[in-house]
Amino acid sequence: MKCEIWVKNDKLVYAKTIIDSVIRNIPYYSEYKEEPRMNEHKTIDTTILVKGPRYNNKLSTLQQIIFEFSTNSTLLMKSLHTSRTPVYADARGYVALVMDKEEILAEKFRALLSPKRKHRERDLYDIFFFLKKQTTIRKDLIMKKLNEVHQDSNINDILDSITSIKGAWKNLEPFVQHTLENYETVKEFVLEKFNEANKKFHIL
Secondary structure, eight states: OOEEEOOSSSSSHHHHHHHHHHHHSSOOOOOEEEEEEEEETTTEEEEEEOOOOOSSSSSGGGGEEEEESSSSSSSSSOOOOEOOOOOOOSSSOOOEEEOOOHHHHHHHHHHTTTTTOOOOHHHHHHHHHHHHTTTTOOHHHHHHHHHHHTOOOOHHHHHHHHHHHHGGGGGGGGOOOOOOOOOHHHHHHOOOOHHHHHHHHHHO
8 A cells, every 4th residue: 555645844852753653553563674764865764564463474465555745846738536445344444636647657757767766676567567457658757757756767767666676576566466477577567568659759
Protein backbone atom coordinates (compact mmCIF):
# COMPACT_ATOMS: atom_id res chain seq x y z
CA MET A 1 0.00 0.00 0.00
CA LYS A 2 1.27 3.46 -0.85
CA CYS A 3 0.09 6.77 0.57
CA GLU A 4 1.01 10.14 -0.94
CA ILE A 5 0.20 13.40 0.86
CA TRP A 6 0.93 17.04 -0.05
CA VAL A 7 2.35 19.04 2.85
CA LYS A 8 2.92 22.78 3.07
CA ASN A 9 4.11 23.24 6.65
CA ASP A 10 5.87 21.45 9.51
CA LYS A 11 7.51 19.02 7.14
CA LEU A 12 9.30 16.16 8.93
CA VAL A 13 7.55 16.74 12.25
CA TYR A 14 4.12 16.84 10.63
CA ALA A 15 4.86 13.79 8.49
CA LYS A 16 6.05 11.73 11.45
CA THR A 17 2.96 12.75 13.45
CA ILE A 18 0.70 11.33 10.73
CA ILE A 19 2.72 8.13 10.37
CA ASP A 20 2.84 7.53 14.12
CA SER A 21 -0.95 7.98 14.22
CA VAL A 22 -1.32 5.35 11.49
CA ILE A 23 0.92 2.91 13.37
CA ARG A 24 -1.11 3.34 16.56
CA ASN A 25 -4.32 2.54 14.71
CA ILE A 26 -3.12 -0.59 12.91
CA PRO A 27 -4.42 -3.64 14.82
CA TYR A 28 -1.19 -5.56 14.14
CA TYR A 29 2.42 -5.14 15.21
CA SER A 30 4.02 -2.43 13.08
CA GLU A 31 7.40 -0.74 12.99
CA TYR A 32 9.49 1.57 10.83
CA LYS A 33 11.58 -0.11 8.17
CA GLU A 34 13.41 3.17 7.81
CA GLU A 35 13.06 6.53 9.54
CA PRO A 36 11.34 9.34 7.61
CA ARG A 37 13.80 11.35 5.51
CA MET A 38 13.68 14.14 2.95
CA ASN A 39 15.18 13.45 -0.48
CA GLU A 40 16.55 15.82 -3.12
CA HIS A 41 13.04 16.39 -4.47
CA LYS A 42 11.98 17.62 -1.01
CA THR A 43 9.75 14.59 -0.65
CA ILE A 44 9.62 12.96 2.78
CA ASP A 45 9.37 9.20 2.52
CA THR A 46 9.38 6.20 4.78
CA THR A 47 8.14 2.62 4.99
CA ILE A 48 6.48 0.79 7.85
CA LEU A 49 6.35 -2.99 8.12
CA VAL A 50 3.20 -4.71 9.33
CA LYS A 51 2.83 -8.27 10.66
CA GLY A 52 -0.63 -8.57 9.13
CA PRO A 53 -3.05 -11.50 8.91
CA ARG A 54 -0.90 -13.29 6.33
CA TYR A 55 2.37 -12.99 8.25
CA ASN A 56 4.02 -16.38 8.93
CA ASN A 57 7.48 -15.34 10.23
CA LYS A 58 8.84 -14.98 6.69
CA LEU A 59 10.11 -11.63 5.45
CA SER A 60 8.16 -12.02 2.21
CA THR A 61 4.86 -12.08 4.13
CA LEU A 62 5.39 -8.75 5.87
CA GLN A 63 3.03 -6.09 4.55
CA GLN A 64 4.44 -2.68 3.74
CA ILE A 65 2.90 0.76 3.84
CA ILE A 66 4.96 3.31 1.94
CA PHE A 67 4.43 6.99 2.70
CA GLU A 68 5.52 9.85 0.46
CA PHE A 69 4.93 13.44 1.57
CA SER A 70 5.47 16.07 -1.11
CA THR A 71 6.44 19.37 0.46
CA ASN A 72 6.91 21.62 -2.56
CA SER A 73 4.91 20.19 -5.47
CA THR A 74 1.43 20.85 -6.72
CA LEU A 75 -0.61 18.52 -8.86
CA LEU A 76 -0.61 19.34 -12.55
CA MET A 77 -3.77 17.35 -13.24
CA LYS A 78 -7.06 17.03 -11.43
CA SER A 79 -7.21 14.33 -8.75
CA LEU A 80 -9.51 11.38 -9.31
CA HIS A 81 -11.95 9.70 -6.91
CA THR A 82 -11.54 5.92 -6.93
CA SER A 83 -13.66 3.42 -5.01
CA ARG A 84 -11.71 0.67 -3.29
CA THR A 85 -12.97 -2.63 -1.91
CA PRO A 86 -10.52 -4.33 0.50
CA VAL A 87 -9.86 -8.06 0.03
CA TYR A 88 -10.72 -8.70 3.68
CA ALA A 89 -14.40 -9.21 4.45
CA ASP A 90 -14.22 -7.28 7.75
CA ALA A 91 -12.68 -4.18 6.16
CA ARG A 92 -14.91 -1.37 4.94
CA GLY A 93 -14.80 -0.03 1.43
CA TYR A 94 -13.61 3.53 0.89
CA VAL A 95 -13.09 6.22 -1.72
CA ALA A 96 -9.49 7.27 -2.34
CA LEU A 97 -8.37 10.58 -3.84
CA VAL A 98 -5.63 9.62 -6.30
CA MET A 99 -3.37 11.22 -8.88
CA ASP A 100 -4.04 10.80 -12.57
CA LYS A 101 -1.99 7.86 -13.86
CA GLU A 102 -0.35 10.02 -16.56
CA GLU A 103 1.02 12.35 -13.88
CA ILE A 104 2.19 9.40 -11.77
CA LEU A 105 4.03 8.03 -14.81
CA ALA A 106 5.72 11.40 -15.38
CA GLU A 107 6.88 11.44 -11.75
CA LYS A 108 8.21 7.91 -12.12
CA PHE A 109 10.32 8.96 -15.10
CA ARG A 110 11.66 11.88 -13.08
CA ALA A 111 12.53 9.51 -10.22
CA LEU A 112 14.18 7.08 -12.62
CA LEU A 113 16.37 9.89 -13.94
CA SER A 114 17.48 10.96 -10.46
CA PRO A 115 20.97 9.49 -9.86
CA LYS A 116 20.77 10.02 -6.10
CA ARG A 117 17.46 8.21 -5.63
CA LYS A 118 17.48 4.86 -3.84
CA HIS A 119 15.64 1.80 -5.13
CA ARG A 120 15.18 3.04 -8.70
CA GLU A 121 14.38 -0.55 -9.66
CA ARG A 122 10.98 0.14 -8.07
CA ASP A 123 10.49 3.14 -10.34
CA LEU A 124 11.35 1.06 -13.40
CA TYR A 125 8.88 -1.61 -12.33
CA ASP A 126 6.16 1.03 -11.81
CA ILE A 127 6.85 2.51 -15.24
CA PHE A 128 6.58 -0.97 -16.76
CA PHE A 129 3.29 -1.51 -14.90
CA PHE A 130 1.71 1.74 -16.10
CA LEU A 131 2.88 1.27 -19.68
CA LYS A 132 1.37 -2.23 -19.72
CA LYS A 133 -1.89 -0.49 -18.71
CA GLN A 134 -1.61 1.70 -21.84
CA THR A 135 -0.80 4.86 -19.88
CA THR A 136 0.31 7.68 -22.19
CA ILE A 137 3.83 9.11 -21.85
CA ARG A 138 3.35 12.87 -21.89
CA LYS A 139 6.25 15.17 -22.72
CA ASP A 140 4.69 18.22 -21.10
CA LEU A 141 4.25 16.49 -17.76
CA ILE A 142 7.74 14.97 -17.75
CA MET A 143 9.33 18.33 -18.53
CA LYS A 144 7.36 20.13 -15.82
CA LYS A 145 8.32 17.47 -13.28
CA LEU A 146 11.99 17.78 -14.24
CA ASN A 147 11.83 21.57 -14.15
CA GLU A 148 10.41 21.48 -10.62
CA VAL A 149 13.73 20.10 -9.40
CA HIS A 150 15.90 21.95 -11.96
CA GLN A 151 16.94 18.69 -13.59
CA ASP A 152 18.20 18.45 -17.18
CA SER A 153 17.91 15.12 -18.98
CA ASN A 154 17.95 13.68 -22.47
CA ILE A 155 16.96 10.41 -24.11
CA ASN A 156 20.39 8.85 -23.49
CA ASP A 157 19.91 9.36 -19.75
CA ILE A 158 16.87 7.05 -19.85
CA LEU A 159 18.98 4.20 -21.25
CA ASP A 160 21.79 4.87 -18.77
CA SER A 161 19.38 4.94 -15.84
CA ILE A 162 17.68 1.68 -16.83
CA THR A 163 21.02 -0.03 -17.46
CA SER A 164 22.34 1.00 -14.04
CA ILE A 165 19.41 -0.77 -12.35
CA LYS A 166 20.18 -4.27 -13.70
CA GLY A 167 22.16 -5.41 -10.65
CA ALA A 168 19.38 -4.41 -8.24
CA TRP A 169 16.45 -5.81 -10.24
CA LYS A 170 16.15 -9.08 -8.32
CA ASN A 171 15.76 -7.10 -5.07
CA LEU A 172 12.11 -6.78 -6.11
CA GLU A 173 11.40 -10.51 -5.85
CA PRO A 174 10.19 -10.47 -2.20
CA PHE A 175 7.73 -7.70 -3.01
CA VAL A 176 5.80 -9.18 -5.93
CA GLN A 177 3.17 -11.88 -5.61
CA HIS A 178 4.09 -13.50 -8.90
CA THR A 179 7.26 -14.46 -10.72
CA LEU A 180 9.26 -11.27 -11.24
CA GLU A 181 9.43 -10.25 -14.88
CA ASN A 182 12.80 -10.69 -16.58
CA TYR A 183 14.90 -7.51 -16.42
CA GLU A 184 15.81 -7.56 -20.12
CA THR A 185 12.15 -7.99 -21.08
CA VAL A 186 11.15 -5.00 -18.96
CA LYS A 187 14.05 -2.91 -20.25
CA GLU A 188 13.22 -3.59 -23.91
CA PHE A 189 9.51 -2.95 -23.39
CA VAL A 190 10.01 0.37 -21.58
CA LEU A 191 12.60 1.61 -24.06
CA GLU A 192 10.37 0.62 -26.99
CA LYS A 193 7.42 2.56 -25.56
CA PHE A 194 9.62 5.52 -24.70
CA ASN A 195 11.18 5.61 -28.16
CA GLU A 196 7.72 5.43 -29.75
CA ALA A 197 6.59 8.38 -27.65
CA ASN A 198 9.82 10.24 -28.37
CA LYS A 199 9.29 9.95 -32.13
CA LYS A 200 5.69 11.05 -31.77
CA PHE A 201 6.12 13.89 -29.27
CA HIS A 202 9.88 14.66 -29.46
CA ILE A 203 10.35 13.95 -25.74
CA LEU A 204 13.41 15.37 -23.94
